[in-house]
Amino acid sequence: MFFRRIEAKAKVSGGARDASPLVMLDAVSKSFNHAHGRHIVLDRADLVIRSGEVHCILAAPGAGKTTLLNLMAGAEQPDAGRVVRRGRVSVPLGSAAGVIPDLTGRENCRHVAAMYGFDRYGFEAYVQWLSALGPLMDLQLRNCSASQRAQLVFAMTLGLEADLYLLEDGLPMMRDAAFAARAGRVLRERLSQAAVLVISSQPKALKPFGGRVSVLRAGKFHPGIFPSKAEAPHGR
Numbered sequence: 629m630f631f632r633r634i635e636a637k638a639k640v641s642g643g644a645r646d647a648s649p650l651v652m653l654d655a656v657s658k659s660f661n662h663a664h665g666r667h668i669v670l671d672r673a674d675l676v677i678r679s680g681e682v683h684c685i686l687a688a689p690g691a692g693k694t695t696l697l698n699l700m701a702g703a704e705q706p707d708a709g710r711v712v713r714r715g716r717v718s719v720p721l722g723s724a725a726g727v728i729p730d731l732t733g734r735e736n737c738r739h740v741a742a743m744y745g746f747d748r749y750g751f752e753a754y755v756q757w758l759s760a761l762g763p764l765m766d767l768q769l770r771n772c773s774a775s776q777r778a779q780l781v782f783a784m785t786l787g788l789e790a791d792l793y794l795l796e797d798g799l800p801m802m803r804d805a806a807f808a809a810r811a812g813r814v815l816r817e818r819l820s821q822a823a824v825l826v827i828s829s830q831p832k833a834l835k836p837f838g839g840r841v842s843v844l845r846a847g848k849f850h851p852g853i854f855p856s857k858a859e860a861p862h863g864r
């Protein structure tokens with residue numbers, strides 16, 4: 629049910645071209661030195677995310693999804709070019725970013741709250757409620773299942789008020805019915821007021837969101853459509 633609402637929201641955001649830019653990447657370059665050479669994540673890449681829009685980015689595994697989210701949130705700096713933010717961007721709490729496996733869920737909440745300077749008790753209580761993890765909040769993340777970790781990360785992402793939410797790999801597996809109901813309600817609420825950027829290597833993780841599609845390939849963004857499984861990007 630809430631997927632349909634997300635799609636409806638995405639259709640509304642089809643007219644987002646006229647909405648004001650929220651985050652702009654202006655000729656941004658970012659690369660890393662590796663033993664085997666330089667890995668170019670972005671090469672003078674341009675991208676505009678507008679207020680209220682749903683924007684999906686498809687990128688091959690290892691292409692730089694986490695790096696891109698960190699750049700958008702200001703957690704990493706570009707080598708060249710500019711990232712301009714005109715609103716509040718959520719912490720990039722995707723599956724690979726932002727959480728520390730050696731800490732418990734509760735400690736991760738405190739860590740993020742301290743890092744971004746907001747009320748840790750309020751944030752912790754909200755995440756505990758939304759994630760429905762109960763006593764698992766006190767277990768080291770490395771000892772939690774993938775779906776429990778995903779529930780925590782998702783709740784932490786939505787626990788922050790933002791104009792743009794950054795999601796890596798879309799929605800977590802919703803095995804827990806209580807979590808699915810709550811997460812759907814909160815996500816609908818958030819999407820009615822904010823923009824969302826979802827990035828994944830998996831078209832199926834992006835499809836429920838609909839909206840505009842870009843493909844990150846060879847360091848640049850290209851306009852895209854949702855490919856069939858056979859056409860999903862494999863190369864970098």
Ligand SMILES: Nc1ncnc2c1ncn2[C@@H]1O[C@H](COP(=O)(O)OP(=O)(O)OP(=O)(O)O)[C@@H](O)[C@H]1O
Pocket residue numbers: 660661667669687688689690691692693694695696724829
């Ligand atoms: N701090 C860093 N130092 C060196 N190399 C890095 C650093 N951060 C990322 N990289 C490299 O940049 C490339 C992109 O990494 P990133 O984690 O952003 O990709 P990803 O698409 O999120 O990966 P995955 O599909 O595995 O989640 C990889 O080759 C990675 O090794």
